[in-house]
Amino acid sequence: MPKNHKQGGSRAQSFDPRYAKKSGYRPGGQRDFGRDERRDGGRDDRRDAPQKAGSRSPNHRGYRPAETDGAAKKSRWTASDRAGRDEARGIRTHSRDARGGRDFGDRPARSFDNDRPRREYGNDRPTRSYDNDRPKRSYDDRPQRSYGNDRSQRSYDDRPRREYGNDRPQRSYGTDRPARSYDNDRQKRSYDDRPRREYGSDRPRREYGNDRPARSYDNDRPKRSYDDRPARSYNDRPARSYDNDRPKRSYDDRPRREYGSDRPQRSYDNDRPRREYSNDRPARSYDSDRPKRDDRAVRPNRSDWNATPKQHDEHVDVVHERLQAEAIAAETVAGQGFAELGLGDNIVRALADLGAASPFPIQAATISPILEGKDVLARGRTGSGKTIAFGAPLVESLLRARAGKPREFGRKPTALILAPTRELALQIDRTVQPIARSVGLFTTQIYGGVPQARQVGALKKGVDIIVGTPGRIEDLINQGKLDLSDIRIVVLDEADHMSELGFLEPMQRILRLVGTGLDTPTQKLLFSATLDREVAALVDEFLVEPSVYEVAGEDQDSGTIDHRVLVIDHRDKAELVERLVDRDGKTLVFTRTRAYAEMLAEQFEDAGINAVALHGDLNQAKRTRNLKRLTDGRVNVLVATDVAARGIHVDDIDLVVQADAPDEYKTYLHRAGRTGRAGRSGTVVTLITRQRRRRMTEMLERAEIEAPFEDARPGDDLIEELAGNLPTDAELTGAAPAE
DNA sequence: AAAAAAT
Structure with a gap:
């Protein structure tokens, strides 16, 4: 305790120098005056050559020199005197360290054009963050590219260094690692x-x-x-x-839990009217839709969405199977083209440019009902073309709704596509944007980790389709820079994931704001490879008579993926993973934590295997860059958390290694779905310890995947075989005569 | 545990 007090005292002592600094700030304020003098001295320089100043920075024409030189000269002095302390706090970080010592010689030459207007903008405008963001982020880009070049520009160096330090690396590493340790x-x-x-x-x-x-x-x-x-x-x-009461209490508890922990009760209370209503409606819709459903898809029982207390993971399986049981047969849609499904010529051409000449089954199933304006739930296995399945009819619907009206400047967006990760949002936009542009509609990405300014600028000009992640979208809504009241169609990709804890409430808040200015309710489309009753919370509140579509016979295991489970000693894991990724093809390694992803990537690098990491501890620039390195093929190994589990499409990943086994079967399916795409073959290797065998068995059952369990040690041929480093029999027989 | 805003 006394030590703590002493520590507190030492903290107080440590504060003292800060106070000293602060007290230094006051004289520093005086110093700031001095800086202001220097600045004004700089302005005087400008006065000496006002034309130069104007001509040098035509973008800032009339901004300061003309106005302030004559009129506000002294008032500025006093204003800076008064506000100077506050401003100085902002300026200080730049000016003292960077300018005060080093820049004086450099300033007039280098920094006049670049720095001053920016800093003045930043000081005057309320939105310092914008200006701060722009240079920061632009600087972020620059130093990465040009760090080596910029060192001569010390003033520049200071900012990015601080920003680097401030923004992610230092803070995140500094705060998170201890946080983890905590x-x-x-x-x-x-x-x-x-x-x-x-x-x-x-x-x-x-x-x-x-x-x-x-x-x-x-x-x-x-x-x-x-x-x-x-x-x-x-x-x-x-x-x-x-006294013990344990049996009795346990008995008491059990019925309570069963009864529902009140969930059935609640569901009865909540759902009865809904069920009755929905019973009525579906009855009608059954009549009308039955022929179509017979052909294509069938709606699940409402009980699927309702009767699911979240007791154990197993409950999802019930829905899982029911959904699969009543699904569209792929043959019934064979032979239909996009045009027959109701898409216009431009869109069909855009799809062809994207490589989609004819619709995949899930696309054939969902395009028509989406064009009819129905709320749709759709399940299609990973890589089955879900993005086009909602993207193309969404664009077509907006086009029809626009009905030839001209594009207005500053119009509100009319469609919203939500994704759980930034990378996925980016990827969706890469598909939807060309479709939209083919008919003159505009998309923009709204996601975090990047400057707002460009996104806000696009919104001000007016866009039709927003693709983004929940956080930044809510952020911009709260800032009054994004208005969802005209949204006619909203899409939730990875909808089951978006219904999970932590995502659900933001989704609910957003969905409540969507389309409030319209006469008709906003059309909702929920897509996922593992769509199950987990979306009930959203379906019950927001969807009207949803139709559910799924392609029959397309379970995850029907693909071209070879699933293997290696039972290992925990102490062998690092070496085994390393040997597995030491290969030619592209390999994606999944870990449970960011720290382990980082660790493995470093381990691979140390072993001479080029590898990068992808996880939420990295800033967005690194995330984007590292993913691109894999898609480009500049690196063959990506170690990622589940941020990369869903949706991310990299063409030719032929090995997925789960260094940490997933806890949930859905996670397994999504991770595995990163390979075996576009009809290619792929292998999924999951490493487990002996004590995890049973859990793994149960999870594979839920995933409906068959995978052999094999004991493995670092020296085994099995590892080389899985890595593809052992020649096949054909290669052996072919290679032998060759040499 | 991870993800999703920013600071």
Whole structure:
């Protein structure tokens, strides 16, 4: 304790220099005046050559020199005197360290054109963040490319260095790693606490100390037990049983849990009207839709969405199977082209340019009902073409709704596509944008980790389709820069994931804001490779008579993926993973945590295997760059968290290694779906320890995947075989005569 | 545990 106080004292001492700094700021404010003088001296220089200033920066024409030179000269002095301290706090970081010492010589030459207007903008305009963002991010780009070149420009160097330090690397590494360590500590503590409580605090002491030893031995048993044995012993026993109560309580708890932890009750309360309503409606819709459903798809029972308390993962399987059981047959859609499904010529051409000459089954199933304006749930296996399945009819619908009206400047967006990761949002936009542009519609990406300014600028000009992630979209809504009241169609890609804890509430908030200015409710489209009742929370609140589509016979295991499970010793994991990725083809390694992803990537690099990481601890520039390195083929190994599990499409990944086995079957399916795309073959290798075999077996059952379990050690040929480093029999027979 | 805003 006293140490803590001393620490506090030391902290207080450590504050002192800060106060000293702050007190230094006040004289620093004076110094700032000096800077202002210097600045104005600079302005005087401009006055000496005002034309130069104007001519040098025509973009800022009339901004300062003309206005301030004559009129606001002294008021500026005083204004900077007054506001100077505040401004100085912003300026200081740039000016003191960077300018004060180094830049004076450099300033007039180098920084006049570039720095001053920016800094002045930043000071004057309320939106410093914009200006800060622009240079920061632009600087972020520059230093990455040109760091080596820029060192001579020390003033520039300071900013990016600080920004680097401030923004992600230092903060994230600095804060997160300790945060993790703290998390670890907590767990340790909690583990520590549990035994302490159990051992020390309550039960053992009371039971041992009070009941048996004290009463029974001393008082009861010897004396009373002879007399009253039956009665007292009976009394004692029930008393004990009451004390224990465990069976009774567990019994009490069990029915409670079953009843529902009130979930059935709630669902009854909540759902009965819904079910009745929905029973009525579907009855009608059944009549009308039955022929189509017979052909294409069938709506699941409403109970699928409702009767699912989140007790165990297994509940999802029920829905999973029911959905699969009633699905469109691929043959029934064979032979239809995009045009027959109702898409216009321009869109059909754009699709052809994207390599989609004729519709995939999931596309053939969903395009028509989407064009009819229905709410649609669709399940298609990974890589089955879901983006076009919603993207193309979405564009067609917007086109029809626009009905030849001209594009207005600043129009509100009319369609919103939501994705769980930035990379996926980017990828969706890469597909949807050319389709939209083919008919004169515009898309923009709204996601975090990048400057707002460009996104906001696009919104101001007016866009039709927004593709983005929930956080930045909500951010811009709250800033009043994004208005969703005209959204006619909203798409949730990876909808089941978007319904999970942490995503659900933002999704609900966004969906409540969508289309509020329209006469008709916004059309909702929910897509995922693992669509299940997890989306019930969203379906119940937001969807009207949704139709569910799925392609029959297209379960995940029907593809070209070879699933293998290696049972290993934990201490062999690092070496085994390394040997697996030491190969020619593109390999994607999944880990459970960001830290382990980073660790493995570094380990591979140390071993001479080019590898990059992809996880949420990286800034967006690195995330984008590292993913691109894999798609470009500049690197063959990507180590990623589940940020890369869903949706990310890289053509030729032929090996997926799960260094950490997933906990959920859906995660397995999505991770595995990164390979075997576009009809190619691929292998998924999952490393587990012996004690995890049963969990793995159960998960594979849920995923409906068959995979052999094989014991593996670092030296085994099996590893080389899985890595593809052993020649096949054909190659052996072919290679032998060759040499 | 990860992801999703920014700072």
